[in-house]
Amino acid sequence: MPQLAEAPGPALRPNWSINPYQPALAHIVRVHRMVPNNHLFTLRFADRHQVETFRHAPGQFVMLSVPAAGEAPISISSSPTRPQVLELCVRRVGRVTNALYRLRSSDVVGLRGPYGNGFPVDRLAGNDLLLVAGGLGMAPLRSLLWYALDLRERFQAITLLYGARTPADMLFRDELVSLADRPDINCLLTVDRDPQGDWTQHVGLLPALFDHVEVDPARTFAAVCGPPVVFRLALERLLALGFSKDRILMSLERRMKCGIGMCGHCSVGYKYTCLHGPIFTYWDAINLPELV
Amino acid sequence: MKTLILPKEHLDFFGSVLQQFGELHGPVAHGEQFVFRRLNRWSEIRLDYTRTILPPKKYFLPPRERLFRYRRGAGWVPETADLERRIVLFGVHACDIYGLNILDQVFGGRYCDPYFATRRRHIAVIGVDCTPDEHCFCRSMRADFVSQGFDLFLQDLGDRYLTFVGTALGDDMVLATQGLFGDVTPVDIEEYKRRSAERRGAFRLEAEIRDLPEIFEMEYQSGLWEELGERCLGCGACSMVCPTCYCYDVADEVELGSGDSARTRTWDSCLFVDHALVAGGENFRASRASRVKFRFYHKQRGFVAQYGRPSCVGCGRCIEACPAGIDIIAVIARLREVDHAATC
Numbered sequence: 001m002p003q004l005a006e007a008p009g010p011a012l013r014p015n016w017s018i019n020p021y022q023p024a025l026a027h028i029v030r031v032h033r034m035v036p037n038n039h040l041f042t043l044r045f046a047d048r049h050q051v052e053t054f055r056h057a058p059g060q061f062v063m064l065s066v067p068a069a070g071e072a073p074i075s076i077s078s079s080p081t082r083p084q085v086l087e088l089c090v091r092r093v094g095r096v097t098n099a100l101y102r103l104r105s106s107d108v109v110g111l112r113g114p115y116g117n118g119f120p121v122d123r124l125a126g127n128d129l130l131l132v133a134g135g136l137g138m139a140p141l142r143s144l145l146w147y148a149l150d151l152r153e154r155f156q157a158i159t160l161l162y163g164a165r166t167p168a169d170m171l172f173r174d175e176l177v178s179l180a181d182r183p184d185i186n187c188l189l190t191v192d193r194d195p196q197g198d199w200t201q202h203v204g205l206l207p208a209l210f211d212h213v214e215v216d217p218a219r220t221f222a223a224v225c226g227p228p229v230v231f232r233l234a235l236e237r238l239l240a241l242g243f244s245k246d247r248i249l250m251s252l253e254r255r256m257k258c259g260i261g262m263c264g265h266c267s268v269g270y271k272y273t274c275l276h277g278p279i280f281t282y283w284d285a286i287n288l289p290e291l292v
Numbered sequence: 293m294k295t296l297i298l299p300k301e302h303l304d305f306f307g308s309v310l311q312q313f314g315e316l317h318g319p320v321a322h323g324e325q326f327v328f329r330r331l332n333r334w335s336e337i338r339l340d341y342t343r344t345i346l347p348p349k350k351y352f353l354p355p356r357e358r359l360f361r362y363r364r365g366a367g368w369v370p371e372t373a374d375l376e377r378r379i380v381l382f383g384v385h386a387c388d389i390y391g392l393n394i395l396d397q398v399f400g401g402r403y404c405d406p407y408f409a410t411r412r413r414h415i416a417v418i419g420v421d422c423t424p425d426e427h428c429f430c431r432s433m434r435a436d437f438v439s440q441g442f443d444l445f446l447q448d449l450g451d452r453y454l455t456f457v458g459t460a461l462g463d464d465m466v467l468a469t470q471g472l473f474g475d476v477t478p479v480d481i482e483e484y485k486r487r488s489a490e491r492r493g494a495f496r497l498e499a500e501i502r503d504l505p506e507i508f509e510m511e512y513q514s515g516l517w518e519e520l521g522e523r524c525l526g527c528g529a530c531s532m533v534c535p536t537c538y539c540y541d542v543a544d545e546v547e548l549g550s551g552d553s554a555r556t557r558t559w560d561s562c563l564f565v566d567h568a569l570v571a572g573g574e575n576f577r578a579s580r581a582s583r584v585k586f587r588f589y590h591k592q593r594g595f596v597a598q599y600g601r602p603s604c605v606g607c608g609r610c611i612e613a614c615p616a617g618i619d620i621i622a623v624i625a626r627l628r629e630v631d632h633a634a635t636c
Contacts, residue, residue, distance in 0.1 A: 012409035014409035015406060016372070019370055019406050020403040020405070020406075021370075021405075025367045067553060071544070255567070255571075260402075261398075261401065263560070264560070264562065265539065267586075267594065270598055
C-alpha cells in the first residue's frame with residue numbers, strides 16, 4: 001500500500017491571490033437570440049489584463065456565475081483564435097441560466113477558468129477532422145470548428161455533420177449554412193423535420209449523413225458531442241467505419257459545483273469530468289462506467 | 293521523529309498549557325456517544341472514547357460555510373473571517389488523522405482550496421492512540437498508525453504517554469511546559485512494542501484490500517448492488533459521518549433587502565438522488581442501486597486510481613450510522629466470496 005506521497009496539512013499553502021473559487025467580473029457585451037432558450041452570450045472580462053491574458057483550448061469550459069443565482073459549468077463556444085471576448089451558448093434550463101436570461105448588455109457576471117483538458121489540438125494537427133454534433137452538442141464543437149478553420153493549414157480535410165430537430169432549433173444556423181459555400185470544409189447539416197418547408201439542406205436523422213461522407217479512419221480524428229442517443233448512434237457508425245477507439249473524442253457534460261476536482265459531482269468511474277475531461281476518448285469511455 | 297515521555301499525572305497541566313495555543317477542543321460524552329467540541333473544563337475530555345459521531349473533518353470542511361459574499365460593484369468577496377481561529381484539537385485517533393491527510397490530497401492537489409488549507413494551518417492536531425472495538429477495521433485500511441498530519445501523538449503506556457513530536461508547533465507545545473516531558477527509556481520502548489502487538493491482535497474485523505479494485509471492476513454487474521439498492525434509504529448518513537467524504541454542494545442565497553447574496557457550500561452525498569443530475573434532466577445515477585454502488589466503487593476503486601489508496605480509513609462510522617444496516621465489511625466479504633457475486 002503506497003503511503004500518501006506529499007507532506008500533510010501544515011504543508012498546504014493557502015494562497016488567497018489564486019483562490020480557485022474566485023469569480024472574476026465580466027460584462028455581457030452582446031446577447032444573440034440564436035434559438036429560443038438557446039442564446040449566445042458574448043462576454044468580456046472587466047479587467048483589461050485578464051482580457052489580454054485569458055487563453056483557452058477548444059473544448060474547455062468556464063464556471064459562469066450569475067449574481068444571486070449561482071454558478072454553472074458552460075463550455076466555451078468561441079475559438080481561442082478569436083480572443084478578447086468569450087462566447088457562451090447557454091441553454092435556459094435551470095436557476096442560473098434563467099437568471100442569466102434576465103440580464104442585458106453591460107450587466108455583470110462572474111467567470112473562472114478555463115477548466116478541463118480541451119481537445120488535444122496538437123495531436124489533431126496534420127489529420128483529417130470529422131466533427132459530429134447533435135442538438136446542443138454544437139456548442140463545444142464550434143470552438144474546435146473555428147480553431148481548425150482559422151488555422152486551416154494545420155489540418156487536412158475537415159468535415160462537419162450536424163443535426164437538429166428543426167431548422168429553428170439549429171444552433172449557429174446562419175453561420176453554418178454559409179460554410180456550405182466554403183471549398184475547404186465539407187459541412188453537412190440535417191434536420192429531423194422541416195415544418196416550414198424552407199430548409200435547403202438535408203432532412204433526416206443525423207446518422208444518415210454518414211452515407212454522404214468518405215473518411216479515412218487511419219488519418220482522421222472524430223469529435224462527437226450531443227445527447228446520449230447521438231453518442232450511441234454516432235459511435236456505432238464510427239466503429240463500423242473502422243475508427244480506432246483512440247481516435248474518437250467525446251465531449252461530455254456532468255453536474256459540477258467546483259470545476260477543479262473537489263466537489264465530487266462530475267465523477268465518472270475513477271475520473272473527474274472537470275479535470276480529466278470533458279474530452280474523453282471512446283477508449284476512456286469504455287473503461288469508465290456510466291460515462292455515456 | 294522526536295519522541296518523549298509525558299507522565300499521565302501531568303496531563304491536566306499540559307492541557308492548561310495548551311490553551312495558549314488556541315481554543316481547546318476534544319472528545320466529550322454526548323448521551324451514549326461522543327462528539328468533538330470545545331472543552332469548557334479539561335475534565336470533560338474523554339480520552340477513552342471509541343469514535344465521535346462526526347469526524348474532525350467538520351473543523352476543516354464545516355457542514356456549511358460561506359465562501360463569498362456578492363456585493364454590487366465589489367463583486368464576489370471571499371469570506372475569511374472565521375478561518376484563522378486557532379484551535380487545539382486534542383485526542384484525535386490515528387484513523388481520523390489519516391482521514392485528514394487524505395483530505396489534504398484532495399484539497400491541496402493541482403488546485404489548493406484556501407478555505408480548507410487556512411483552517412488546516414490554524415488548527416493543531418494532537419493524536420491519541422485507541423483500542424479497536426467491534427466496528428473498527430482501520431488496520432485493514434492501513435490507517436491504524438499514522439506518521440504525519442499531527443503536531444503531537446500520544447501513545448498510552450499505562451501511567452505515561454509516549455509522545456511523538458510531528459511538527460515545530462508540536463515541539464513548541466512541549467517546550468511551553470518547561471520540563472513536563474522526559475526522555476524515552478528502553479523500558480518505554482519495550483512497553484510500546486508490547487502494547488502495539490497486543491492492539492494488533494485486538495481487531496475483530498478484517499477486509500483484504502489488495503486487488504479489491506480489480507474485484508470491484510469484475511463485479512460491476514453483480515446482483516449485490518441491486519440488493520443493496522433495495523435496502524439503502526438514500527439518507528446519506530454514511531457520507532456525513534465519513535472522515536474522507538468530501539463532496540459538497542454550492543448554492544447562492546439572496547439576502548433580503550440589500551440585494552447582496554452569499555455563496556455557501558454544504559456537505560453533499562452521492563447517495564442523494566440529484567448528485568449526478570445535470571441541467572436538462574439527465575440523471576446519470578438515477579437508481580438507488582447505482583448510487584450505492586458508486587459510493588463503494590469511488591472509495592475502493594476510483595480513489596485508488598487517482599490517489600494510490602482507498603478513501604476509507606476503517607473508522608467504522610458508516611457501519612454504526614447506517615439505518616439499513618449496510619456494512620462495508622460485509623459488502624467486501626460478499627464480493628470476495630467464491631461462487632457468489634458474479635452468479636447472483
